[in-house]
Amino acid sequence: MARKTPITVAYGDGIGPEIMEATLHIIKAAGARIEIEPVEVGEKVYLRGITAGIEPGAWESLRRTRVFLKAPITTPQGGGYKSLNVTTRTMFGLYANVRPCVAYYPFVKTLHPNMDVIIIRENEEDLYTGIEYRQTNDMVESLKLISRPGSEKIVRYAFEYARSHNRKKVTCFMKDNIMKLTDGLFHRVFSEIANEYPDISNETWIVDIGSAKLADTPEAFDVIVLPNLYGDILSDVAAQLAGSVGLAGSANIGDRCAMFEAIHGSAPRRAGQNIANPSGLLLATVMMLVHIDQPDVATLVHNAWLRTLEDGIHTYDIFTEGVSKQKAGTREFAEAVVARLGQEPEMLKPIYYTSAPEHISSEHVTITRAIEKKDLVGVDVFLDWRGGTPDELGETFKQVSGDDLELTMITNRGAKVWPQGMPETFCTDHWRCRFMSPIRGETVTHEQIIALLQRVANASFDFIKTENLYTFNDKIGYSLSQGE
Amino acid sequence: MARKTPITVAYGDGIGPEIMEATLHIIKAAGARIEIEPVEVGEKVYLRGITAGIEPGAWESLRRTRVFLKAPITTPQGGGYKSLNVTTRTMFGLYANVRPCVAYYPFVKTLHPNMDVIIIRENEEDLYTGIEYRQTNDMVESLKLISRPGSEKIVRYAFEYARSHNRKKVTCFMKDNIMKLTDGLFHRVFSEIANEYPDISNETWIVDIGSAKLADTPEAFDVIVLPNLYGDILSDVAAQLAGSVGLAGSANIGDRCAMFEAIHGSAPRRAGQNIANPSGLLLATVMMLVHIDQPDVATLVHNAWLRTLEDGIHTYDIFTEGVSKQKAGTREFAEAVVARLGQEPEMLKPIYYTSAPEHISSEHVTITRAIEKKDLVGVDVFLDWRGGTPDELGETFKQVSGDDLELTMITNRGAKVWPQGMPETFCTDHWRCRFMSPIRGETVTHEQIIALLQRVANASFDFIKTENLYTFNDKIGYSLSQGE
Numbered sequence: 001m002a003r004k005t006p007i008t009v010a011y012g013d014g015i016g017p018e019i020m021e022a023t024l025h026i027i028k029a030a031g032a033r034i035e036i037e038p039v040e041v042g043e044k045v046y047l048r049g050i051t052a053g054i055e056p057g058a059w060e061s062l063r064r065t066r067v068f069l070k071a072p073i074t075t076p077q078g079g080g081y082k083s084l085n086v087t088t089r090t091m092f093g094l095y096a097n098v099r100p101c102v103a104y105y106p107f108v109k110t111l112h113p114n115m116d117v118i119i120i121r122e123n124e125e126d127l128y129t130g131i132e133y134r135q136t137n138d139m140v141e142s143l144k145l146i147s148r149p150g151s152e153k154i155v156r157y158a159f160e161y162a163r164s165h166n167r168k169k170v171t172c173f174m175k176d177n178i179m180k181l182t183d184g185l186f187h188r189v190f191s192e193i194a195n196e197y198p199d200i201s202n203e204t205w206i207v208d209i210g211s212a213k214l215a216d217t218p219e220a221f222d223v224i225v226l227p228n229l230y231g232d233i234l235s236d237v238a239a240q241l242a243g244s245v246g247l248a249g250s251a252n253i254g255d256r257c258a259m260f261e262a263i264h265g266s267a268p269r270r271a272g273q274n275i276a277n278p279s280g281l282l283l284a285t286v287m288m289l290v291h292i293d294q295p296d297v298a299t300l301v302h303n304a305w306l307r308t309l310e311d312g313i314h315t316y317d318i319f320t321e322g323v324s325k326q327k328a329g330t331r332e333f334a335e336a337v338v339a340r341l342g343q344e345p346e347m348l349k350p351i352y353y354t355s356a357p358e359h360i361s362s363e364h365v366t367i368t369r370a371i372e373k374k375d376l377v378g379v380d381v382f383l384d385w386r387g388g389t390p391d392e393l394g395e396t397f398k399q400v401s402g403d404d405l406e407l408t409m410i411t412n413r414g415a416k417v418w419p420q421g422m423p424e425t426f427c428t429d430h431w432r433c434r435f436m437s438p439i440r441g442e443t444v445t446h447e448q449i450i451a452l453l454q455r456v457a458n459a460s461f462d463f464i465k466t467e468n469l470y471t472f473n474d475k476i477g478y479s480l481s482q483g484e
Numbered sequence: 485m486a487r488k489t490p491i492t493v494a495y496g497d498g499i500g501p502e503i504m505e506a507t508l509h510i511i512k513a514a515g516a517r518i519e520i521e522p523v524e525v526g527e528k529v530y531l532r533g534i535t536a537g538i539e540p541g542a543w544e545s546l547r548r549t550r551v552f553l554k555a556p557i558t559t560p561q562g563g564g565y566k567s568l569n570v571t572t573r574t575m576f577g578l579y580a581n582v583r584p585c586v587a588y589y590p591f592v593k594t595l596h597p598n599m600d601v602i603i604i605r606e607n608e609e610d611l612y613t614g615i616e617y618r619q620t621n622d623m624v625e626s627l628k629l630i631s632r633p634g635s636e637k638i639v640r641y642a643f644e645y646a647r648s649h650n651r652k653k654v655t656c657f658m659k660d661n662i663m664k665l666t667d668g669l670f671h672r673v674f675s676e677i678a679n680e681y682p683d684i685s686n687e688t689w690i691v692d693i694g695s696a697k698l699a700d701t702p703e704a705f706d707v708i709v710l711p712n713l714y715g716d717i718l719s720d721v722a723a724q725l726a727g728s729v730g731l732a733g734s735a736n737i738g739d740r741c742a743m744f745e746a747i748h749g750s751a752p753r754r755a756g757q758n759i760a761n762p763s764g765l766l767l768a769t770v771m772m773l774v775h776i777d778q779p780d781v782a783t784l785v786h787n788a789w790l791r792t793l794e795d796g797i798h799t800y801d802i803f804t805e806g807v808s809k810q811k812a813g814t815r816e817f818a819e820a821v822v823a824r825l826g827q828e829p830e831m832l833k834p835i836y837y838t839s840a841p842e843h844i845s846s847e848h849v850t851i852t853r854a855i856e857k858k859d860l861v862g863v864d865v866f867l868d869w870r871g872g873t874p875d876e877l878g879e880t881f882k883q884v885s886g887d888d889l890e891l892t893m894i895t896n897r898g899a900k901v902w903p904q905g906m907p908e909t910f911c912t913d914h915w916r917c918r919f920m921s922p923i924r925g926e927t928v929t930h931e932q933i934i935a936l937l938q939r940v941a942n943a944s945f946d947f948i949k950t951e952n953l954y955t956f957n958d959k960i961g962y963s964l965s966q967g968e
Contacts, residue, residue, distance in 0.1 A: 051964070059906070075661070082964065083662060090899040093910040111595050124910075127628060129898025131916070132665035133864075133951050134961030137855050141951075142628040142666040144611060145897055147912045149622055175716075177559070178567065181616035182626040208716045212724035215699045232659075232692045233717060240696035256908045371621050374868075376946075380617075384858075413629055414613025415574040422543070424740050426577040426608075428631045432615070446941040450934060457930040466950045467617050467625075477618030480535070480566065 004035040005292045008061045012071030013042045014266030015276035015330075020071040022278040022334035023285050029338040030300045032289060037061045042073030042266075046081050053084035062092065068259040069288055071281060072266035085261075086130065089123050094254035095150065096157045097121040097231065098287070099263060101218075101238035101248060104348060107309045108243040108318050114219040115242045120161060121231025122154040123252060128228045135464040136384040139430035146182040146227065151189040157253065158225035159197045164355070169222040170200055173207040173230050181479060186227055207234075214238065239263060246277045246317045249284030251291065260288040274329040277315035279305065282337070286353075295353035301337070302353070306345035308336045375443045378405070378436035378469035379452065380478075384462040386429045390417035397433055400455040404448050405435040409481055416481040434481075436469065488519040489776045492545045496555030497527045498750030499760035499814075504555040506762040506818035507769050513822040514784045516773060521545045526557030526750075530565050537568035546576065552743040553772055555765060556750035569745075570614065573607050578738035579634065580641045581605040581715065582771070583747060585702075585722035585732060588832060591793045592727040592802050598703040599726050604645060605715025606638040607736060612712045619948040620868040623914035630666040630711065635673040641737065642709035643681045648839065653706040654684055657691040657714050665963060670711055691718075698722065723747060730761045730801045733768025735775065744772040758813040761799035763789065766821070770837075779837035785821070786837070790829035792820045859927045862889070862920035862953035863936065864962075868946040870913045874901035881917055884939040888932050890922040893965055900965040918965075920953065 009024070011017040024036070039058035046053045053075065062068055068088070075081050088094065098120055105113035131143040158170050172190040176183035187204060194202040205213065207230045214221060214234060218241050226234065239248040245264050252259040262280030270276050282305060289298035312325025313336045319327050328336060344350040385393060394410055401407045410418035411434075412427040435452060437444050449468070456463050470477045493508070495501040508520070523542035530537045537559065546552055552572070559565055572578065582604055589597035615627040642654050656674040660667040671688060678686035689697065691714045698705060698718060702725050710718065723732040729748050736743040746764030754760050766789060773782035796809030797820045803811050812820060828834040869877060878894055885891045894902035895918075896911040919936060921928050933952070940947050954961045 063908075080964075086662065090897070090909070091906045092908050095910075124899075125897060128662055130662065130963050130965070131895075131898050131951075132663065132963040134665055134954060134956060135952070137858070137956070138631045138633055140630050140665045140669050142630075142663050144626040144628055145914070146624050146626075147622045147897070147914065149910075149912060150897070175713075178570065178612055178614065179616065179626050181618055181624045185624050208720040209729070211717045212720040212729060215721045216724045229659075229713075230717070233695045233714070236692040236696040237699045237721070240700045245693070245696060254908075255910065371870075374621070386855075411615075413574070413609060413631070413634070414615050422575045424547075424576050424738075425574070426579075426633075426739065428633060430629070430631065446937075446947065450937050450941060453930075453934050453937070457934060463930065464952050464954075467615075468619070468948050470618060470948075472618060472621070477624075479614050479616040480564075481614070 004033045005067070005294070006035045006037055006065045007067040007069055007288070007292070008058070008065045009036045009038050010041045010068070010070045010073070011038065012266060013074040014072060014268040014271045016071030016073065016266055018271070018274065018330050019262070019276050019278035019281045022330050023281045025334050026282060026337050027285055027289065027297065027301055030297050030304070030341050032297045033294060037065060041070070041084055043076060046076050051080050052082050052087050054087070062257055066257045067288060067292055068257065069285060070259055070261045072262060072264060074266045074268060086128055088259055089252055092254045092257040093124065094252035094257065094259055095122065095124050095153050096253040097123040097235070098161065098251040098253060099235045099239065099248060101235070101242040103242045104247070104309055107312070107323065107348070108247065109320055110241065110243045112218050112241050117218055117221045117238050117242070118161065118165070118167065118223045119231060119235040119238055120154065120158040120223060120225045121235055122150060122226070122228045124228070125150045126228035133465070135382070136429040138428040144182055146185055148185060148189060151186045152193065155190050155193045155225055158223055159193060159200060162200050162223045163197065167223050168201060170194070170202050171210070171221055171224045172202070172204045173210045173224060173226040173234070174204070175207045177206060183227065190225070211237070215241065218242070236263070243318070247279045247283070249280050249282070249287060251284065251287040258288070258291050260284040274331055275316050276330050277317050278330055278334060290353050290355070293355070295355060298353045299351060300341050302351045303344045304337050304340040304342070306348045306350065307340045307343045308333070310345050310347055311336070311340070372472040373474070375471045376445065376468055377443055377471055378434060379444070379449045380467040380469065381433045381435065381453070381456060381463050382465040383431045383433065384429055384464050385431050390421050390427060393431060394418035396459070400452065400459050401435065402452065402455060404437065405444060405452050406438040407433055408436050409434045411481045414481060434469070488517045489551070489778070490519045490521055490549040491551040491553055491772070491776070492542070492549045493520045493522050494525045494552070494554045494557070495522065496525070496750060497558040498556060498752040498755045500555030500557065500750055502755070502758065502814050503746070503760050503762035503765045506814050507765045509818050510766060510821050511769055511773065511781065511785055514781050514788070514825050516781045517778060521549060525554070525568055527560060530560050535564050535566050536571050537565065538571070546741055550741045551772060551776055552741065553769060554743055554745045556746060556748060558750045558752060570612055572743055573736055576738045576741040577608065578736040578741065578743055579606065579608050579637050580737040581607040581719070582645065582735040582737060583719045583723065583732060585719070585726040587726045588731070588793055591796070591807065591832070592731065593804060594725065594727045596702050596725050601702055601705045601722050601726070602645065602649070602651065602707045603715060603719040603722055604638065604642040604707060604709045605719055606634060606710070606712045608712070609634045610712035617949070619866070620913045622912040628666055630669055632669060632673060635670045636677065639674050639677045639709055642707055643677060643684060646684050646707045647681065651707050652685060654678070654686050655694070655705055655708045656686070656688045657694045657708060657710040657718070658688070659691045661690060667711065674709070695721070699725065702726070720747070728802055731763045731767070733764050733766070733771060735768065735771040742772070742775055744768040758815055759800050760814050761801050762814055762818060774837050774839070777839070779839060782837045783835060784825050786835045787828045788821050788824040788826070790832045790834065791824045791827045792817070794829050794831055795820070795824070856956040857958070859955045860929065860952055861927055861955055862918060863928070863933045864951040864953065865917045865919065865937070865940060865947050866949040867915040867917060868913055868948050869915050874905050874911060877915060878902035880943070884936065884943050885919065886936065886939060888921065889919040889928060889936050891917055892920050893918045895965045898965060918953070
């Protein structure tokens with residue numbers, strides 16, 4: 001008998017314990033060779049004052065098992081609590097969120113019977129690093145971070161996934177007509193890596209019009225790879241278009257750990273009633289079984305589940321008169337799947353798993369990077385100021401320029417307001433003053449920036465943040481202002 | 485005879501000139517009391533080397549007329565060109581983008597026959613301020629900015645719009661479970677202002693699950709107000725769900741100016757063939773006629789257009805065998821609308837305009853703001869560093885702390901890596917070091933920050949940016965790290 005694979009299991013909050021029990025019951029009946037290490041996460045842990053929502057001991061278990069099967073949890077409302085999912089993803093480098101969005105027509109209602117889309121969402125970067133600052137009375141800022149290794153990892157994973165799952169096309173969504181540097185980097189990395197996979201076709205869409213296309217014609221897509229925020233929105237849209245968010249599972253794949261979960265929430269109002277649909281968590285568990293190299297069990301479970309669906313045994317959330325044959329509770333649904341282990345669907349396509357996509361390690365990505373020549377050429381100093389008009393600020397602020405750093409422009413919310421601003425531009429109390437060397441192309445030093453900040457402080461201005469301006473291999477590494 | 489209203493008109497690129505001619509032909513035939521000031525914008529202007537894509541003289545015209553009717557333009561590919569739309573919106577404070585997304589079933593194919601949603605998108609802030617920096621070899625950053633006055637203006641506009649258009653509900657989409665400060669502000673402002681409109685119901689959705697609901701059941705929504713990026717994606721999704729992006733117009737409303745345009749692009753490959761559908765621009769022009777207080781003409785044109793649609797006279801993009809009766813070119817379609825001026829639709833609901841929604845001025849919003857007590861309590865110093873492990877950085881960097889500012893944590897892409905980081909966390913070359921007073925709750929000074937930066941520079945570190953940490957009325961104005 002094969003050695004059992006230890007997995008870390010969190011039963012979660014709300015409907016979590018019920019659907020986890022149903023799921024584990026099914027996979028054990030199917031012969032899953034696993035050893036469960038239960039850990040506590042979620043609401044109770046938060047309310048004990050642990051803002052990350054996870055006991056320190058749980059990290060130890062995860063370090064050991066490297067596999068995390070997690071039921072939905074409840075994050076209490078109010079300040080101070082961190083998203084456990086975001087924390088887990090970030091701490092363990094779970095860079096890829098994989099969500100199959102598949103239609104099960106005619107057994108589950110959908111307007112898109114032929115939909116079969118895999119959404120691969122970057123999982124660590126973008127606006128989800130959670131770095132935010134309130135800087136003035138008016139203004140709050142959040143940082144969107146996109147890195148080259150982060151982009152390389154997720155794009156490469158998408159192409160490897162496509163290859164190992166016999167998919168034909170990878171599509172990239174981004175918005176680099178507006179975010180030329182951040183989304184521009186994601187786009188460039190996609191194009192570079194796509195070239196290494198001539199057997200898989202590729203295309204790119206600007207996210208707004210691409211999203212419209214997805215909502216209208218999801219069957220036109222195959223694998224979609226995209227940055228975190230777009231992926232967050234569109235994976236939920238795609239799951240809904242396919243049928244129900246309640247049926248979708250997801251995998252979070254990292255270098256040293258992987259987490260599997262349903263995409264729906266903990267639904268506290270449905271808890272304890274034996275009515276919740278375990279399918280989302282079950283399909284996530286099927287992905288886990290593939291990941292821990294038990295494709296035989298994954299195949300058994302997935303096909304038995306498809307057959308149960310086909311046989312019209314449906315939980316309340318997908319129950320439809322005329323289509324469904326029996327309204328099942330959580331436990332009864334699980335028993336129905338167990339009873340069908342070994343059977344295959346007759347109308348829906350059966351699934352045969354072989355192996356997981358090749359693992360993409362960070363190390364592999366890191367060594368491909370070339371280090372570019374970097375030069376400091378200026379600084380943006382941001383101010384909190386309510387003292388008057390942009391022209392008044394410009395005149396006052398020119399005084400602090402000094403011989404070696406020249407005030408070249410002032411913007412408010414990205415719009416140039418000095419020199420030659422438009423009187424119509426509405427100004428908040430959040431100003432950006434750009435300083436560069438008076439000699440075109442000349443580099444500046446950190447000491448010059450420090451001396452500038454000293455002059456700004458001496459003039460009693462509240463500088464709230466700075467952003468250095470760099471060139472990389474003599475290419476400008478900062479955006480121009482609107483109206484520049 | 486009434487005085488004519490001057491309007492600034494840009495004929496645009498690609499199919500722009502054709503659909504503009506058709507549109508102007510229709511509204512003149514309907515008796516629009518307008519005087520056209522043509523201006524040049526778009527591709528030709530860009531290629532003349534004007535990165536904003538608009539001639540300086542055009543701004544003068546806009547200042548005079550305050551009304552801009554604009555055909556789609558082509559932005560050349562490649563670096564340096566700024567989005568004209570973003571520039572115009574920002575320079576003239578066009579804070580509200582209004583997009584009706586209406587189904588015209590059965591005359592235009594849609595899966596959502598009863599859809600009638602107004603998307604009101606914040607138009608100036610969020611990631612569209614275009615402030616971006618490449619800071620290290622690995623990392624690029626974009627700033628998301630959300631302001632209280634910006635949020636107040638757009639939310640108030642949405643409720644005023646709902647009231648003047650006899651709408652029953654305003655829905656707000658945001659993501660404040662992750663972006664607690666930025667989207668949290670938008671959510672809070674929404675709740676505050678919703679209280680002032682007891683006659684209109686209100687609701688909020690987290691953007692991911694709200695988007696899924698919109699894609700699945702758009703008829704559940706009425707007016708939706710949302711920050712810029714979500715609005716960009718979802719307004720295109722909604723237009724597509726309603727029928728075709730080719731039929732939708734939009735208004736961009738500001739304090740001192742308003743711009744009206746189709747939501748589709750310039751489609752250069754369709755240009756000069758008399759096939760383009762002028763409906764998007766025409767419906768935008770109807771919104772313009774309401775805006776310049778010619779609701780009589782707007783009503784005439786809109787109903788004649790609906791009747792043309794009903795009569796099955798369709799351009800190629802919406803032509804469907806069995807539904808359409810006559811495939812019309814751009815000019816023929818315009819003539820068909822002109823021939824129906826004075827008629828009303830028989831199956832579709834006729835529209836009767838009265839007046840524009842009350843104007844919301846920035847000044848009004850500004851005076852409601854209370855200035856909160858602000859205290860500087862620390863600083864985040866960001867580094868470009870490839871020297872070793874997080875623990876090594878922590879030990880080295882503790883030396884630069886000094887007596888008055890203490891290193892409290894280091895994060896990489898938002899994840900805490902010192903003290904007590906996880907060895908699994910993948911680290912880029914982009915580090916954030918948080919410094920605060922060693923005495924809990926003590927404020928710090930700008931001079932202390934400057935002295936700290938001097939010590940950082942002396943230790944030969946490349947500090948790439950700083951973000952001050954403030955409290956407002958003693959409430960923390962910065963996020964904690966993941967894992968803190």
